Amino acid sequence: MGVTMNDVARAAGVSLKTVSNVINDYEFIRPATKQRVLDAISELGYETNLTARSLRSGKTSMLGLVLADLSIPYYAELASDIMKAAWARGYRVLVEQSGNEAEHEKAALQGQFRSLTDGLLFIPLALDAEQIITAAGKKPLVLLGEFVQDPRLDMVLIQNQEAAAAVTAHLLAGGRRRIAVLGAHDGDEAGSNGLRLRGYRAALAAAGVEHDPELVVPCGWRRDGGADATARLLDSGVEFDAVFGLNDALALGALHELLLRGRKVPEEIAVAGFDDLDESRFASPSLTTVAPGRAEIAERAVELLIERIESKDAVHSVQQPKAAFAMKVRQSAP
Amino acid sequence: MGVTMNDVARAAGVSLKTVSNVINDYEFIRPATKQRVLDAISELGYETNLTARSLRSGKTSMLGLVLADLSIPYYAELASDIMKAAWARGYRVLVEQSGNEAEHEKAALQGQFRSLTDGLLFIPLALDAEQIITAAGKKPLVLLGEFVQDPRLDMVLIQNQEAAAAVTAHLLAGGRRRIAVLGAHDGDEAGSNGLRLRGYRAALAAAGVEHDPELVVPCGWRRDGGADATARLLDSGVEFDAVFGLNDALALGALHELLLRGRKVPEEIAVAGFDDLDESRFASPSLTTVAPGRAEIAERAVELLIERIESKDAVHSVQQPKAAFAMKVRQSAP
DNA sequence: GGCTCGGTATACATCGTTGCAGATGTGCCG
DNA sequence: CGGCACATCTGCAACGATGTATACCGAGCC
Numbered sequence: 001m002g003v004t005m006n007d008v009a010r011a012a013g014v015s016l017k018t019v020s021n022v023i024n025d026y027e028f029i030r031p032a033t034k035q036r037v038l039d040a041i042s043e044l045g046y047e048t049n050l051t052a053r054s055l056r057s058g059k060t061s062m063l064g065l066v067l068a069d070l071s072i073p074y075y076a077e078l079a080s081d082i083m084k085a086a087w088a089r090g091y092r093v094l095v096e097q098s099g100n101e102a103e104h105e106k107a108a109l110q111g112q113f114r115s116l117t118d119g120l121l122f123i124p125l126a127l128d129a130e131q132i133i134t135a136a137g138k139k140p141l142v143l144l145g146e147f148v149q150d151p152r153l154d155m156v157l158i159q160n161q162e163a164a165a166a167v168t169a170h171l172l173a174g175g176r177r178r179i180a181v182l183g184a185h186d187g188d189e190a191g192s193n194g195l196r197l198r199g200y201r202a203a204l205a206a207a208g209v210e211h212d213p214e215l216v217v218p219c220g221w222r223r224d225g226g227a228d229a230t231a232r233l234l235d236s237g238v239e240f241d242a243v244f245g246l247n248d249a250l251a252l253g254a255l256h257e258l259l260l261r262g263r264k265v266p267e268e269i270a271v272a273g274f275d276d277l278d279e280s281r282f283a284s285p286s287l288t289t290v291a292p293g294r295a296e297i298a299e300r301a302v303e304l305l306i307e308r309i310e311s312k313d314a315v316h317s318v319q320q321p322k323a324a325f326a327m328k329v330r331q332s333a334p
Numbered sequence: 335m336g337v338t339m340n341d342v343a344r345a346a347g348v349s350l351k352t353v354s355n356v357i358n359d360y361e362f363i364r365p366a367t368k369q370r371v372l373d374a375i376s377e378l379g380y381e382t383n384l385t386a387r388s389l390r391s392g393k394t395s396m397l398g399l400v401l402a403d404l405s406i407p408y409y410a411e412l413a414s415d416i417m418k419a420a421w422a423r424g425y426r427v428l429v430e431q432s433g434n435e436a437e438h439e440k441a442a443l444q445g446q447f448r449s450l451t452d453g454l455l456f457i458p459l460a461l462d463a464e465q466i467i468t469a470a471g472k473k474p475l476v477l478l479g480e481f482v483q484d485p486r487l488d489m490v491l492i493q494n495q496e497a498a499a500a501v502t503a504h505l506l507a508g509g510r511r512r513i514a515v516l517g518a519h520d521g522d523e524a525g526s527n528g529l530r531l532r533g534y535r536a537a538l539a540a541a542g543v544e545h546d547p548e549l550v551v552p553c554g555w556r557r558d559g560g561a562d563a564t565a566r567l568l569d570s571g572v573e574f575d576a577v578f579g580l581n582d583a584l585a586l587g588a589l590h591e592l593l594l595r596g597r598k599v600p601e602e603i604a605v606a607g608f609d610d611l612d613e614s615r616f617a618s619p620s621l622t623t624v625a626p627g628r629a630e631i632a633e634r635a636v637e638l639l640i641e642r643i644e645s646k647d648a649v650h651s652v653q654q655p656k657a658a659f660a661m662k663v664r665q666s667a668p
Numbered sequence: 669g670g671c672t673c674g675g676t677a678t679a680c681a682t683c684g685t686t687g688c689a690g691a692t693g694t695g696c697c698g
Numbered sequence: 699c700g701g702c703a704c705a706t707c708t709g710c711a712a713c714g715a716t717g718t719a720t721a722c723c724g725a726g727c728c
Contacts, residue, residue: 004714015678020716028675050449051388052714055683060385069414071612076410080403083431092447094428097417113426115384223616252616259618278405279613282557282586284593338684349708354686362705386684389713671727678721683714691708697701 003046012040023048062092063305064117066108068100068125072222073277074247075123078144081298082121089306091118102126109135119309121301124148140308142301147191154308155320156301160192163290163325164199165206167244167272170288171333172207176242176270178215179204182229182254183246186216196246196274214238219250226253234261241269242333248273248280248289255283255332270333276326285331293323337380346374357382396426397639398451400442402434402459406556407611408581409457412478415632416455423640425452436460443469452643455635458482474642476635481525488642489654490635492626494526497659498533499540501578501606501624505667506541510576510604512549513538516563516588517580520550530580530608548572553584560587568595575603576667582607582614582623589617589666604667610660619665627657 005023009016014037021029022037040046054060063086067075083093094117098104105127109120119140124132129150132143143155171179181200188194197216204211215238219229226245230253233240243258245251251273255265263269265285273280276291300321308316339357343350348371355363356371374380388394397420401409417427428451432438439461441447443454453474458466463484466477477489505513515534522528531550538545549572553563560579564587567574577592579585585607589599597603599619607614610625634655642650 002714006714016714017679017716018677021677024716026676028677030676033676047444047449048446049389049714050446051385051394052683053716054385055383055389055685056714056716058683070404070417071411071414073407073410073613076407076413077405079410080405080431083404083429087431092428092430092450094426095413095417096426097414097421110381112382112384115381116426223612227616252613256616256618256620278557279407279586282561282590284590284618286590336684340684350684351686351708351710352706355707358686360706362707364706367706383684386713387686389683389715390685390687392713669728673726674724676721676723679719680717681719682717685713687712688710689708690710691706693706694704696703698699 003044004049005046007044008037008040008046011044012037059309060116060118061090062094062117063302064096064108064114064120064122065093066096066098066105066120067123069097070095073249073279074275077278078294078298081295082302085299085302086306089302091302091306093121098125100125102131106131106135109139109141110137114139119305121305129153140305142305142308144297144301145192146195149190151318154304154318156297156304157320157322158192158292158297159322159325160195160292161199161202163292164196164244164246164274165203166199166325166327167274167288167290168200168203169207170327170329171242171244171270171272172203172209174242174266174270174333176333177209178212178240179242179244180215180217180233180238180240181244181246182217182219182226182250183221184216185218186213193246200244215240221247221249223249223253223256226250227257228253230254230257231261234258234263243269243271245271245273248275248277248287251287251289251332252277252280252283255285255287266331266333272333276328280328281330283332288330288333289328291326291328293325296323337378338383339380341378342371342374342380345378346371393643394450394452395424396428396451397636398430398442398448398454398456399427400430400432400439400454401457403431404429407583407613408609411612412457412628412632415629416636419633419636420640423636425636425640427455432459434459436465440465440469443473443475444471448473453639455639463487474639476639476642478631478635479526480529483524485652488638488652490631490638491654491656492526492631493656493659494529494626495533495536497624497626498530498578498580498608499537500533500659500661501608501622502534502537503541504622504661504663505576505578505604505606506537506543508576508600508604508667510667511543512546512574513576513578514549514551514567514572514574515578515580516551516553516560516584517555518550519552520547527580534578549574555581555583557583557587557590560584561591562587564588564591565595568592568597577603577605579605579607582609582611582621585621585623585666586611586614586617589619589621600665600667606667610662614662615664617666622664622667623662625660625662627659630657 005019008019096108123145184193184197217229219225243254273289276289280287339353343353430442457479518527518531551563553559577588607623614621
């Protein structure tokens with residue numbers, strides 16, 4: 001157990017450094033020498049010790065990914081895309097679940113384990129920009145999710161406001177006038193939910209439809225939150241002819257509750273979401289939603305982070321690319 | 335950037351080794367000394383370099399988790415549980431997506447990246463036991479998912495057969511006699527799908543219901559596979575009054591397709607699955623399924639793997655604990 | 669033939685930590 | 699008061715790789 005370069009060197013009759021050179025594709029090695037080393041490597045079953053390499057070179061070739069919880073489908077799908085993008089560029093991803101708690105997020109930014117990664121992809125939920133900047137120090141960092149916005153931070157943006165406006169406009173075009181919104185407080189301005197809410201209000205205003213604060217229902221971020229909120233809404237007696245879940249999980253929870261209570265979707269009440277989960281396509285009825293460009297987000301975020309890592313000292317201006325979104329009109333709101 | 339133990343030592347006026355001792359909670363240190371060191375640490379913002387520690391100690395405190403793809407909800411939920419269990423024991427998890435390809439699985443078992451982890455949790459899909467044993471070598475390894483069964487390998491078992499029999503029995507108890515099965519070939523004996531199929535047949539036999547091979551429909555493992563298979567089944571004209579998806583994704587795909595075609599669930603056709611995804615609870619109608627004991631599986635697998643890692647040389651017999659399962663009766667098959 | 673030059677291989681120090689083997693100091697016992 | 703045990707602290711050598719500097723070698727040039 002544990003063949004080292006030294007063993008290989010001895011077996012091949014060369015110096016340790018030559019083995020290193022072969023492994024790192026150094027240009028000037030005689031083919032015969034190279035072959036001898038390669039033979040020795042495969043004969044002994046040598047494998048590079050990445051830990052040692054990291055210590056010496058100062059790079060781990062790992063990216064940290066901090067998100068709330070993998071059991072939330074949107075994060076799982078995003079994580080999957082991010083891992084593929086990173087892998088394609090020779091990096092691995094170390095996922096850290098923050099459980100949406102400030103303490104865990106902070107720990108991820110500045111804790112011990114930071115030293116295992118070359119940079120961080122971070123989906124902040126509990127910390128604000130100031131806290132993030134303080135905690136992160138100089139480590140390469142790219143934010144995702146737009147919960148936090150700040151001109152000093154690199155991030156990949158979702159067009160929250162525009163996309164939410166598009167969903168709302170679609171519902172309005174379908175003749176809906178009393179569109180309930182799940183997942184935000186009426187006053188929210190910040191965070192992705194705030195931005196999405198703003199998009200909703202903008203679309204209403206553009207269509208000349210009055211905004212009723214009673215239709216904005218705060219709730220958790222998961223399916224049960226959407227279901228509960230819908231139940232409360234139905235019980236409250238407030239009239240509505242559509243539900244816009246600020247994410248698909250909420251919309252699916254709402255859909256479930258509406259059908260449970262015998263409401264007809266979409267005839268009576270239309271339902272729309274935001275995220276375009278794989279699951280949403282297969283809901284019954286299938287869910288109208290907007291795709292925020294997940295694959296593009298993953299790709300861009302990884303690319304940007306790696307750029308920051310590999311040109312660490314270079315001067316650079318903050319980048320905040322926006323991903324393209326796309327409406328997905330399905331049965332729940334045709 | 336890069337405060338080392340040496341810097342701390344100098345600042346605290348002690349030797350480097352004493353700093354190390356403080357950090358590792360060595361017993362015999364005068365409180366005053368300890369405090370001085372701790373002060374220096376926080377003043378300088380020192381952080382342990384885990385890479386160096388790993389190199390020196392030979393432990394990385396990371397577990398590898400090899401699975402097909404995080405975008406598959408069952409794996410995402412399992413991964414989430416595994417990470418929490420590992421974290422609670424001081425380990426992190428490095429996820430590797432195999433995409434269900436033999437080559438990737440093999441690479442995960444014996445590739446470079448192996449040296450970054452102390453042991454591997456592996457959900458095999460493409461490799462068989464022999465290949466796994468050959469590729470894995472002596473590295474601590476615990477299998478999950480029961481796609482492979484072998485008395486030489488540690489693994490945490492799902493009661494595939496028993497649980498599938500329970501689902502089938504439940505459908506039979508509801509008066510169903512023509513139960514279609516999605517996700518296996520009629521001949522399958524191995525793998526979780528084979529075992530689940532065997533449970534299905536056993537339950538039919540126990541109830542004295544004849545088995546019709548035409549009701550067994552092979553298909554992919556995701557929602558679209560279930561939908562396609564259901565479409566084919568409907569088109570073929572084969573009669574059936576229930577569908578048993580060998581996992582929830584398939585069942586949900588089937589549910590979607592049935593409703594799309596105007597079939598009433600459960601009145602006309604009952605639907606049941608296997609996995610108890612979070613999503614299944616919120617489907618409409620909610621999905622009857624069986625929970626394989628995901629949290630317990632995660633817990634036990636992590637525990638077993640860590641035991642193997644930490645008592646590496648000790649003689650031990652192969653362990654194959656079984657997780658308890660639980661029926662979840664919901665609307666789709668009351 | 670001696671000298672330069674570029675290709676090829678090597679030696680040595682080094683990354684930041686921990687294991688091991690001691691060195692020092694303190695208190696207590698006889 | 700010497701000796702001994704024990705608490706406390708220190709120094710050195712490693713872990714396995716890579717960077718830098720340099721040694722060697724044959725070919726080409728004058």
